[in-house]
Amino acid sequence: MDTELNRMGQFLQGLGTGAIDFGLRLLSALVVLAVCVAAMRVIRRLLKKVLTLKISPRAIPPARIESLTAFVLALYDVVAWFVIAMVTISKLGVDVTSLLTVAGVGGIAIGLGAQTLVKDMLAGLLFFVENQYQPGDVVTVAGVTGEVEKMTLRVTEIREYSGDLHVIPNGEIRAVANSTRSYHRAIVDLSVDYSEPLDRVTRVLNDELEHCFPGIEGLSATPVCLGVTKLADSGVEMRVSAECAVKQHWAVERELRRRIKDRFDAEGIELSLPQIVVHGRS
CATH class of the missing domain: 2.30.30.60 (SH3 type barrels.)
Known part of the structure; x- marks a missing residue:
């Protein structure tokens, strides 16, 4: 009886010692976790401030700085949380080396199942580096x-x-x-009636185009008539090309169409209309 009581006492004593030891380790791990998370947030704010304030907008456009900041912070978050997890787990008495070995094997399995995610992230990194x-x-x-x-x-x-x-x-x-690099080109296609002399149409069109620059906002140079591009069923198709500032080509095209239409109306030049030829039987 005494022997059983001694064994029970030793068991309870060992259990209590183990619980106290685990509690101390858990408390230590929580303290380390809190300190690491606080340090991580401070470093993250400093890193963001360095990226947003220390990089000159003249060297790198603001939009690209924003993307760079997002990429760097995302990478930092992954690395920081991994390090914090390993440090915290080690404080609990877990063998981190063995855990990393198991994680490596598991990572291979996860990687095989997450190839699409990895491909997306690598492509995103390349898009940023190449500044496409x-x-x-x-x-x-x-x-x-x-x-x-x-x-x-x-x-x-x-x-x-x-x-x-x-x-x-x-x-x-x-x-x-x-469509936003360097310059853009506004393209206007028009179709004139076959009855109109092309020499006269071209002369009137070129004269109107000469008055468009610098009258139309966004134009970088005088628009150019490229001549006849197609002999269509309903009329003779001609094309006008104009170099303009980025994101301005839609507005330039609309204004060119309006001016050309008004000038042709004033000169009596007819634009072509779709025609349908009906053959009847007598």
Whole structure:
């Protein structure tokens, strides 16, 4: 009986000692976790301030600085939380080396199942490094044309002109058509009636184009008549090209069409209309 009581006492004593030891480790881990999280947040704020205030807007456009800040902070968050987790777990007495080995094997399995996510993030990193586009640019990607609103490591958000917001995984972007670099070209196609002499039409058109620059806002040079582009069923098609500032080509095209139409009306030059020829049987 005494022997059993001694054993029970030793068991309870050992259990109490173990509980106290675990409690101290848990308390130590919580303290370390709190300190690490606080330090992480302070460092994150300083890092964000350095990226947003120390980089000159003349060297890097503000939109690109914003994307750079988002990328760096996202990478920092992943690394910081991983380090905090490892330090906290080690304070609980867990062998971090063994845990990293198991995590490595598990990471391979997870990586095989998350290839799409990894591909999206790598593509996003390359888009930023190569500076293919940035927030504010008008682009055509994955069959969508609109303004880039946001770039992250995983997705690109594009606002279409209709107002629809497209969230496109970066890994699905195969080609990029950027309409916001350097300059844009306004293109106006018009069709005149076959009865109109082309020499007269060209002379009147060129005269009107000479008065467009610098009258039309956004134009970078005098518009040019490229001549006849097609002999269509309903009329002779001609094309006007004008170099203009980025994002201004739509407004320039609208104003050119208005001015050309008014001038042709004043000169009595007829634009072509669709014609339908009906053959009857007698």
